[in-house]
Amino acid sequence: MLNIKTFNTKLIYGDVTMDSYEIFSLSLDIGEAIIKSGGEIYRAEDTIKRINKAYNQDCRVFAVPRLIIAQSGKKIEIRKIDKEYTDLAELDRVNSFSRRLCLENSEEISVTKRKIYKKEVQSLSIFLATFSFSLFFGGKITDAVFSGIIGLTVSYSSYKNINLPEFSSNLIDAFIICVMAHIPYYAGFSVTPDKIIIGAIMLLVPGLTVANAMRDLMNGDLLAGLIELFNSIFSALGIAMGVAGGLFIFNRL
Numbered sequence: 001m002l003n004i005k006t007f008n009t010k011l012i013y014g015d016v017t018m019d020s021y022e023i024f025s026l027s028l029d030i031g032e033a034i035i036k037s038g039g040e041i042y043r044a045e046d047t048i049k050r051i052n053k054a055y056n057q058d059c060r061v062f063a064v065p066r067l068i069i070a071q072s073g074k075k076i077e078i079r080k081i082d083k084e085y086t087d088l089a090e091l092d093r094v095n096s097f098s099r100r101l102c103l104e105n106s107e108e109i110s111v112t113k114r115k116i117y118k119k120e121v122q123s124l125s126i127f128l129a130t131f132s133f134s135l136f137f138g139g140k141i142t143d144a145v146f147s148g149i150i151g152l153t154v155s156y157s158s159y160k161n162i163n164l165p166e167f168s169s170n171l172i173d174a175f176i177i178c179v180m181a182h183i184p185y186y187a188g189f190s191v192t193p194d195k196i197i198i199g200a201i202m203l204l205v206p207g208l209t210v211a212n213a214m215r216d217l218m219n220g221d222l223l224a225g226l227i228e229l230f231n232s233i234f235s236a237l238g239i240a241m242g243v244a245g246g247l248f249i250f251n252r253l
Contacts, residue, residue: 020057024072027051027059030098031068032079037091040212041065041224047098054102064224065231083163086208089117126151126203134199142184142191147199150180155203166231170204170238171245177201178246193250197243204239206232 030051031044045061052059052072061070068079117125130151134144154173164172181196209232217225 020055020073021075023055023057024052024059024070024075025077026101028068028070028077028079030094030101031061031063031070032081033094034091035063035065035068035081036084037094038084038086038088038208038212039091039095040219041216041221041228042219043095044068045221047095050102051098065227123152123156126155130199130203132199133202134195137195137198139192139195139199140190142189143195144199146181146184146189146191147196150177150196150200151203153180154200167234167238170235171242173204174201174239174242175246176242178243179249182246182250201239201243204235206235209235 027048031048034044034047035041041063045063048061048063048068048070049059057072059070059072061068063069065084066081068077068081070077070079127148131144131148134147135141139147154176157176159172160169177200178193178197181193181200184191184196185193209228213225213228213232215225216222216228219225
């Protein structure tokens with residue numbers, strides 16, 4: 001059996017022949033990686049079908065945001081997807097690999113490693129994103145700077161290591177952002193807390209999930225689209241409740 005779950009090996013089909021189950025399992029690994037990285041459900045299903053078809057295997061697949069069920073001949077496999085994240089570089093890498101796998105199934109295929117961005121690059125991206133959104137929504141330079149600092153603080157807080165549900169995580173993050181946004185104001189800085197808040201909470205807004213939900217709905221995957229849409233609504237509700245809780249406290253002061 002080939003250990004190719006992480007896509008960090010080299011596949012040489014001239015020397016190693018994958019059996020039908022290995023091909024089937026590999027296609028599910030790729031479909032799972034697509035969903036985990038923020039790809040659309042229909043893209044994952046189509047990729048799984050195309051890989052199996054390239055190797056003359058019939059495959060039927062049903063996928064929703066946290067589950068993949070696939071059947072090929074007498075082989076049936078269920079994949080539970082525990083956690084999703086947005087990683088467009090990983091999504092592009094997996095898509096490229098799946099295309100090469102379909103087109104070059106009798107040649108050597110080199111698999112690139114997953115791109116891991118340095119912490120400095122991630123920190124700069126977080127700061128610039130929150131800084132820019134604060135300015136975009138009418139904040140001053142001081143508001144934008146504090147928004148960037150708060151975005152970094154929340155992103156690298158120790159409680160982020162706890163595997164919380166998305167609703168709870170967004171509620172806590174939004175509450176902390178709201179509380180921290182008021183600290184500079186009460187410390188005497190000339191800032192507008194709401195402009196700081198709106199810049200920082202943009203890190204939490206599930207924009208890609210909403211876009212994927214609409215794409216899946218328009219593609220006819222109604223169940224997957226509705227699940228993603230409801231996930232987005234509850235994420236937004238968690239953000240709103242967290243901010244509302246913080247504002248309620250400071251309005252009482």
